[in-house]
Amino acid sequence: MVREPLGEEAAxxxxxxxxxxxxxxxxxxxxxxxxxxGGEACVCDLTGPxxxxxxxxxxxxxxxxxxxxxxxxxxGTWVYYWVLPAALARLSALLQIPVATGGSR
Amino acid sequence: MVREPLGEEAAxxxxxxxxxxxxxxxxxxxxxxxxxxGGEACVCDLTGPxxxxxxxxxxxxxxxxxxxxxxxxxxGTWVYYWVLPAALARLSALLQIPVATGGSR
DNA sequence: AGACTGTATCGACGTCTGTCGATATGGCCG
DNA sequence: CGGCCATATCGACAGACGTCGATACAGTCT
Numbered sequence: 001m002v003r004e005p006l007g008e009e010a011a012x013x014x015x016x017x018x019x020x021x022x023x024x025x026x027x028x029x030x031x032x033x034x035x036x037x038g039g040e041a042c043v044c045d046l047t048g049p050x051x052x053x054x055x056x057x058x059x060x061x062x063x064x065x066x067x068x069x070x071x072x073x074x075x076g077t078w079v080y081y082w083v084l085p086a087a088l089a090r091l092s093a094l095l096q097i098p099v100a101t102g103g104s105r
Numbered sequence: 106m107v108r109e110p111l112g113e114e115a116a117x118x119x120x121x122x123x124x125x126x127x128x129x130x131x132x133x134x135x136x137x138x139x140x141x142x143g144g145e146a147c148v149c150d151l152t153g154p155x156x157x158x159x160x161x162x163x164x165x166x167x168x169x170x171x172x173x174x175x176x177x178x179x180x181g182t183w184v185y186y187w188v189l190p191a192a193l194a195r196l197s198a199l200l201q202i203p204v205a206t207g208g209s210r
Numbered sequence: 211a212g213a214c215t216g217t218a219t220c221g222a223c224g225t226c227t228g229t230c231g232a233t234a235t236g237g238c239c240g
Numbered sequence: 241c242g243g244c245c246a247t248a249t250c251g252a253c254a255g256a257c258g259t260c261g262a263t264a265c266a267g268t269c270t
Binding site: 093 | 107111119128131132133135137139140154190193196199
């Protein structure tokens with residue numbers, strides 16, 4: 001981001017990912033999934049901690065999935081979600097600004 | 106984010122920052138500012154590369170400023186904007202997911 | 211097969227967001 | 241002073257978003 005001005009199409013793509021992170025419920029969902037034992041969580045573990053309805057949770061999970069931040073799989077009765085680390089790493093790297101002190105330009 | 110499930114108030118705060126990044130124009134604005142010589146850019150350097158009107162650019166800059174991602178100052182005729190590295194670093198660190206295999210950081 | 215649980219989809223509603231043109235504000239200069 | 245340039249604010253409008261209840265779908269268990 002600091003190196004070059006970020007092309008228009010790349011910006012659209014990245015903005016879609018950041019938009020998925022722009023809701024408190026989705027941030028907490030992502031955090032719950034990432035911090036869950038085994039790196040994955042069943043939806044049944046995710047509906048409890050929130051004040052919103054089950055369809056709303058399902059909707060937020062869909063947004064995260066379509067943004068490419070998580071993936072999911074049905075195993076029997078339950079559906080499990082896990083984080084896609086490469087996507088988060090991409091965003092994290094983008095925000096990495098070289099510290100200004102010293103020889104920065 | 107992986108360590109602990111991210112409290113509700115922290116999520117609200119972080120979501121506000123991510124929301125500021127959730128628009129392609131704002132992402133490119135931020136990138137233009139960060140990559141500009143001297144680490145700061147005059148608004149007059151920022152209105153050119155976009156297809157949107159000047160008031161819209163001004164609006165987006167306000168959003169970035171109110172999210173705490175950039176700061177600005179008037180110097181004579183022009184207004185200059187620069188990135189606040191600590192804010193971006195906070196978001197970047199949050200998205201840093203330890204690679205699952207082995208102990209890499 | 212039928213009942214029951216877990217999850218997703220649908221349709222609706224109020225609110226928020228990005229955009230614009232018009233206009234206001236702040237500062238330079240002739 | 242008066243005009244001009246750079247930037248911000250205002251008001252309006254279409255479209256997107258978060259949320260809900262109702263309902264559909266998928267799998268399991270008797």
